[in-house]
Amino acid sequence: MSDHFVQIVEWTFLGYFAAINLAYLAQCLLAVRSVRRYLKSSSIDELDPAYSTVHLPISLVVPAYNESKSIVTSIKALLQLEYPDFEVVVVNDGSTDDTLEKLIAGFQLYPYPEAYRKQVPCKPVRATYRSARYRNLRVVNKENGGCKADAANAGINICRNPLVAIVDADGVLQRNSLTRAVRPFLENPETVAAGGAIRIANGCTLREGFLEEVGLPSNPLALMQVIEYMRSFLFGRMGWEPLGAVLIVSGAFGVFRRTTLIEAGGFNPQAVGEDMELIVRIHRIMKQQRRRYHIGFIPDPVCWTDAPESLKDLGSQRTRWHHGLGQALMLNKWLMLNPRGGTVSWLAIPFYVLFELLGPIIEAVGFVFFLGGATFGLIAWSEASIFMLLALSLGMLMSVCAIMLEEFSFPMYRKPRELALLYAAALLENFGYRQLTVWWRLKGFFRWVTGRRHKWETITRSASVGAG
Amino acid sequence: MPDFPFASASNAASSVALWLTVASIAASLLLLLYTLELRVRRRFRERRRAGVIAHWRAIIAGAVTGAAGSATLAVPRLHRRERQEFLRLWVYTRSMLEGAAADRLIALAQALGLTEFVRAQARHAHVGTRLMAIQALGYLRDSESVAELTAATDDANTLVSITAAEALAAIDPPRAMALLIPKIPQRRDWPRTHVFNVLQRAGSDVISEPLYRCIRAATDDDAAYLLQFAEIAEFDVRDALARELLGSSTNPELLAAALKTATGHSPVARIDELLAHDAWYVRMQAAKLVGRMGRTEDADRLEKLLADDEWWVRFRAAKALVRLPGVSVADLEQVRLRLHDRYAKDILGQAMAEAGMR
Numbered sequence: 001m002s003d004h005f006v007q008i009v010e011w012t013f014l015g016y017f018a019a020i021n022l023a024y025l026a027q028c029l030l031a032v033r034s035v036r037r038y039l040k041s042s043s044i045d046e047l048d049p050a051y052s053t054v055h056l057p058i059s060l061v062v063p064a065y066n067e068s069k070s071i072v073t074s075i076k077a078l079l080q081l082e083y084p085d086f087e088v089v090v091v092n093d094g095s096t097d098d099t100l101e102k103l104i105a106g107f108q109l110y111p112y113p114e115a116y117r118k119q120v121p122c123k124p125v126r127a128t129y130r131s132a133r134y135r136n137l138r139v140v141n142k143e144n145g146g147c148k149a150d151a152a153n154a155g156i157n158i159c160r161n162p163l164v165a166i167v168d169a170d171g172v173l174q175r176n177s178l179t180r181a182v183r184p185f186l187e188n189p190e191t192v193a194a195g196g197a198i199r200i201a202n203g204c205t206l207r208e209g210f211l212e213e214v215g216l217p218s219n220p221l222a223l224m225q226v227i228e229y230m231r232s233f234l235f236g237r238m239g240w241e242p243l244g245a246v247l248i249v250s251g252a253f254g255v256f257r258r259t260t261l262i263e264a265g266g267f268n269p270q271a272v273g274e275d276m277e278l279i280v281r282i283h284r285i286m287k288q289q290r291r292r293y294h295i296g297f298i299p300d301p302v303c304w305t306d307a308p309e310s311l312k313d314l315g316s317q318r319t320r321w322h323h324g325l326g327q328a329l330m331l332n333k334w335l336m337l338n339p340r341g342g343t344v345s346w347l348a349i350p351f352y353v354l355f356e357l358l359g360p361i362i363e364a365v366g367f368v369f370f371l372g373g374a375t376f377g378l379i380a381w382s383e384a385s386i387f388m389l390l391a392l393s394l395g396m397l398m399s400v401c402a403i404m405l406e407e408f409s410f411p412m413y414r415k416p417r418e419l420a421l422l423y424a425a426a427l428l429e430n431f432g433y434r435q436l437t438v439w440w441r442l443k444g445f446f447r448w449v450t451g452r453r454h455k456w457e458t459i460t461r462s463a464s465v466g467a468g
Numbered sequence: 469m470p471d472f473p474f475a476s477a478s479n480a481a482s483s484v485a486l487w488l489t490v491a492s493i494a495a496s497l498l499l500l501l502y503t504l505e506l507r508v509r510r511r512f513r514e515r516r517r518a519g520v521i522a523h524w525r526a527i528i529a530g531a532v533t534g535a536a537g538s539a540t541l542a543v544p545r546l547h548r549r550e551r552q553e554f555l556r557l558w559v560y561t562r563s564m565l566e567g568a569a570a571d572r573l574i575a576l577a578q579a580l581g582l583t584e585f586v587r588a589q590a591r592h593a594h595v596g597t598r599l600m601a602i603q604a605l606g607y608l609r610d611s612e613s614v615a616e617l618t619a620a621t622d623d624a625n626t627l628v629s630i631t632a633a634e635a636l637a638a639i640d641p642p643r644a645m646a647l648l649i650p651k652i653p654q655r656r657d658w659p660r661t662h663v664f665n666v667l668q669r670a671g672s673d674v675i676s677e678p679l680y681r682c683i684r685a686a687t688d689d690d691a692a693y694l695l696q697f698a699e700i701a702e703f704d705v706r707d708a709l710a711r712e713l714l715g716s717s718t719n720p721e722l723l724a725a726a727l728k729t730a731t732g733h734s735p736v737a738r739i740d741e742l743l744a745h746d747a748w749y750v751r752m753q754a755a756k757l758v759g760r761m762g763r764t765e766d767a768d769r770l771e772k773l774l775a776d777d778e779w780w781v782r783f784r785a786a787k788a789l790v791r792l793p794g795v796s797v798a799d800l801e802q803v804r805l806r807l808h809d810r811y812a813k814d815i816l817g818q819a820m821a822e823a824g825m826r
């Protein structure tokens with residue numbers, strides 16, 4: 001290998017590192033600005049109780065597949081949310097366990113003839129039920145559609161309120177989640193969708209479906225994900241929000257204007273990452289129709305979700321996410337560098353293609369090039385070590401930025417030991433965990449290229465969430 | 469090249485990489501220190517806040533219950549560093565009180581010289597500080613601030629302007645309503661629920677007359693927008709508006725809004741025409757109004773709408789039908805039997821089930 005070639009490769013990687021980290025840094029700065037603005041405006045609604053009466057009716061759609069263990073606790077918790085006007089629509093997607101029986105017994109459900117409209121495609125509905133105990137609870141039992149998207153679509157067809165929140169059956173919501181999530185819709189009538197920060201529930205103590213005490217997980221894989229979620233939600237999404245280029249509203253909790261969901265055709269049952277695909281599609285449709293719209297994001301932790309604690313579950317999740325990313329971008333390729341697409345087309349989509357979709361390939365090539373080159377004597381070990389150390393230190397810097405943003409906005413982990421653990425995780429994730437995620441994302445990339453399908457994903461629940 | 473462990477970096481790329489590594493490690497350390505500082509400052513702030521709250525809460529509670537009524541002059545001095553925290557606590561408590569307790573709380577604030585402080589804060593550059601001060605001026609019923617608050621209702625910031633509107637309504641409701649109601653169609657950025665709060669607090673007797681005049685003088689679009697707030701107005705004003713607008717307008721949005729405004733206590737002209745209107749939302753509102761009117765003889769009108777093309781019209785017609793007085797379960801079953809349209813049958817079945825009739 002000639003010195004000249006090595007130098008070209010080194011400059012290429014250096015340029016890539018510089019570009020990706022400058023982009024992240026810019027996101028971080030934008031996120032700081034957005035969080036400051038958000039904190040300023042939110043201080044007022046802590047004062048006057050009149051502000052808490054500001055609301056729009058919401059339908060919570062809860063797709064459920066084989067959730068027998070936790071479904072009753074989860075739904076009971078949802079029914080206790082602090083919000084003046086909401087209904088809960090649970091969609092049993094042809095579960096093979098006794099999810100439906102648990103719901104019938106737990107909420108005294110009785111069948112009733114819902115004259116529902118099929119406005120977005122989904123598999124046939126077998127029956128609809130109402131609760132004799134909770135007037136705002138309905139359950140839809142439908143044929144298995146093989147994915148969450150199909151179940152969510154059935155819920156969209158049946159719900160009646162102008163706003164629809166899609167909520168994971170195993171998600172743990174804050175009591176005031178709906179009040180928070182509805183804010184972007186109240187503040188800006190052009191808002192068509194909004195999401196909030198999702199946090200990791202592992203290590204937290206739950207009581208009757210609500211969070212009682214925040215804690216960090218003892219499982220190292222879950223701990224690394226705490227840092228990842230901070231990075232992703234606090235400066236990933238918060239950074240894109242002021243640019244009008246939020247491309248993901250998490251499937252765990254997202255609020256949509258019902259009319260927008262119907263216009264967009266609902267969730268795509270063929271999409272692996274149905275949450276991202278829907279948001280990218282909404283961007284595309286709105287841009288194509290030259291309509292003004294806004295997709296909001298709030299930094300409040302609105303939903304706590306169970307993170308996978310085994311390599312198998314985590315690997316499967318990450319592979320699926322990356323597959324979904326590729327598919328969502330490809331299905332909406334009209335947006336790529338389209339003159340009508342604004343910041344979405346010229347910043348967000350190129351960023352996701354270059355740094356997220358192709359990121360693992362470039363990172364993997366880098367590892368192989370520098371480690372392989374040093375092993376076979378093509379590059380000096382000192383040089384390879386510098387580049388490896390650069391990757392490590394920049395990765396650490398981004399995680400430290402996320403921890404700072406967390407402390408700046410909504411600090412959840414108050415104990416000094418927890419802060420120390422977060423810093424340890426920010427350092428240690430660079431040794432093994434990061435390389436594993438690169439591998440899983442590579443697998444996801446190749447699954448997307450080869451077009452393999454995924455089905456409902458079930459992960460082994462951690463004790464904290466399962467205990468209800 | 470400094471004497472780093474990797475100082476043997478042989479080319480410029482390695483050299484740049486090395487410097488970037490050093491810079492990012494240094495930045496990480498600085499951020500770590502900043503995070504620690506944030507944490508320490510937050511702890512300190514929370515501790516100080518807790519101290520101030522503990523001290524003043526007892527005094528505020530005394531003022532609210534009247535225990536401190538005679539001792540108002542003997543209230544402790546409010547230190548400069550305590551003012552912001554006290555104001556927050558005062559506003560929070562005041563927002564939950566009316567009547568004599570509110571008067572005593574205002575007297576306490578005045579005894580502490582809070583009014584001058586709040587007036588100055590209302591001009592503060594920080595939006596959060598300004599908003600709290602504007603709210604406080606309303607709660608203090610500070611009539612000397614009316615001019616400033618009136619100007620603030622035109623502020624480009626939605627929260628500032630609507631909060632100023634709320635404060636004005638708290639100080640002098642009739643004067644505020646005469647000023648604010650004409651502004652409502654121009655300030656579509658004001659969250660509707662906030663506008664409802666402002667109007668509701670002023671009271672139906674205060675808002676009815678200016679709202680009526682404003683709606684009658686407005687364009688169709690503005691009138692339709694304003695009509696949504698008419699449900700707070702007095703019943704006779706609502707019905708007068710509905711009667712006049714339904715008799716004269718052809719604008720579907722305005723017709724739907726007027727139908728929504730009608731209480732159902734008075735007969736409405738053109739109801740058959742409106743039940744067959746081209747715009748589905750007019751038909752839907754007409755069906756709802758027929759339901760509110762509650763006349764058994766309207767059952768046939770609603771029955772026809774059960775086969776409407778639009779689900780919402782069918783749904784509202786079915787809901788209205790099952791609630792009509794004098795229409796029994798047996799009557800409704802008869803209606804279902806004679807319906808040929810599957811959608812009509814389904815929606816009536818659903819409405820009956822929801823009403824516990826099936």
